Amino acid sequence: MGQQILNGVFVGSIYALFAVGYTLVFGVLDILNLAHQAVFMLSAFAALLLVSDAHLSLWAALPLAVVFGGLVGIALERLAFRPLRGRADSNISGLISSLAMATVFEAIALQIFGPDTSRFPQDTFPDRMIRIAGASASLLQLCIVGISVVLMALLTFLLARTRLGRQIRAVAESPRAARVLGIDIDRTIAMAFFLSSALGGAAGVLFGLAFNSISPDVGRSVELKGLAVIILGGMGSVPGAVIAGFALGIVEVFTVAHLGSSFRDAVSFAVLFLVLVARPRGLLGPAAAREA
């Protein structure tokens, strides 16, 4: 029981980290960035290259890969979203162009790394076990949970307390009002993409380390899960995504353990469905009034 909760927290921390970036862009632009999972995958590969080919230590490779993820995010915004901004159908066309970018990114990864599973070298991380109240966790798992929580806390702080955070929130509230107040909207959106993709990239690296398997389609396994998390948490709500990420991780682990792996996604989405029926805006979603 204790071990399973630990397993759930562990998977949940990665889901949450992935979803936080996902929901950030949605909060700002009202657009789903379906290439988020491709950034997740590319960053994992970037970290892998830095560790296995450039022989960097993980602690140097991780921040570099995260920054790389952020830069991919800026490129993504430039290529897939900015040209479409201002169009009446920018919500749906942005969704589709991000899907196209995801396909392009996956094809690039497929060309470079091949369809087989790649792995971090054996000694990337010290192999140490720690026992907590009868459950065992590896040092790596604890670090992953720790890093996720720290990154999410940083994002929350950044959004609440810094100038950039205030600008992002202002643009999310109303781009027109933000412009009137003298905020550079394009720059703010690009920064939001940087943050979002950096976090998604961090999630990718941690996922790759956790399960030690990276392939060009690795992002697909978290993509739908991330979508469920941000809907469950309330579209655009960062704390909601955090709570929903952990909740979904724990639900998933208990589902697999007690009902079988075939129900892994079924129960997650059933929970999503029930929450939406009972509370259409998600756990911490903004009130529907903003729709107007």
Add this chain to the structure above:
Amino acid sequence: MAPARRWSLVVLLFVASAACKDKGGQAPAESTGAAAPAAAVIGASLSLTGPAAVYGAAQRAGIQAAVEDLAGSGTKLQVLIEDDASTKQEGITVFQKLINRDKVSAIIGPSLSNTASAADPLAQQAQVPVLAISNTAATGITDIGNFIWRDSLTEAQVIPGAFKKAQEKLKFKTAGVLYGNDDVFTKAGYDVMQKALADLKVQVLGTQTFAKPDRDYQAQLTQLIAPKPDVLVVSALADNASSIVAQARQLGWKGAILGGNGFNSPAFIKNAGPAADGVMVGTSWNSLSQDAANQKFLASMKKAGISPDQFSAQAYTGVMILAEAIRQSGGKTGREDIEAGLGKVKDFETPLGKFSFTPSRDAQHEPSVQQVKDGKFQIVP
């Protein structure tokens, strides 16, 4: 959303297939052995390119060693080796060429069961005997017809023997079972394992499943380890297998892990790393066997500078069996002579052990069990 995702998959598949395509070019046939006038001509359809290329290379080495050994003892046999590129289509082309143009007396191969299911019917129709040397699918190979034979043991034959030997060694009474339920091969492996465990009176304390794309197996493993079984039994392909074993060790599992044929790959050990130590797998070739036939095979491979494995041993055995079939039919090398000769092969000494065919033309010999130790498969004596 759903149609859009489907499209992205289609595009990806297209990109992937385009990327693989250029390797499928047709290589010219290689010919091994002295082209003496009376030599029987045998065709071999091997996967020398494509995903199964590792197996094909080992098989070619085994065939070449066998042809040389036969020539050394005065039996002349010519083997035409063709590349089926690990695909059904190319396998069919190769079979057509071997049957109609080269007019071979018999065909060895193809490397993959999947290719065999498409190409073997052509040989059956033309009444050309086929000897499969690595097809392990339980059904759909020798059932194609009376001209299809094989010297490779099926999963259903290897697992019970391997588990029995493992139990003698480890004396386990309880087990936890994990298997992939979305793949024909791993599901079939599970069915065999379940029966083997029941026959050995092993109590199964828990059964869990996973799907091929899964990467996280901790929930299942935690559940399986909780009641403290004596061993873990896993039916998975090499890729999943290495992650499963690594995660089991991470959760503190120190006991033995029994695997299916999917574990029988150097890639498994490489990816699982030190976690692989202690994993036991059944195998159809005992590298330590002191039998004269096996020692001769090892010496020939050493001379060729190639490290022997199960696949080269089975390929070597295949050529030897065909030579034996020709001998049984009084040295005649026609297609029907070899077909009749194959039926008379019994208790034949091969690197795999004393070899016979079952009434359904499948292989019959004693399987062995090997265990990973210091990063290598080692036969459990």
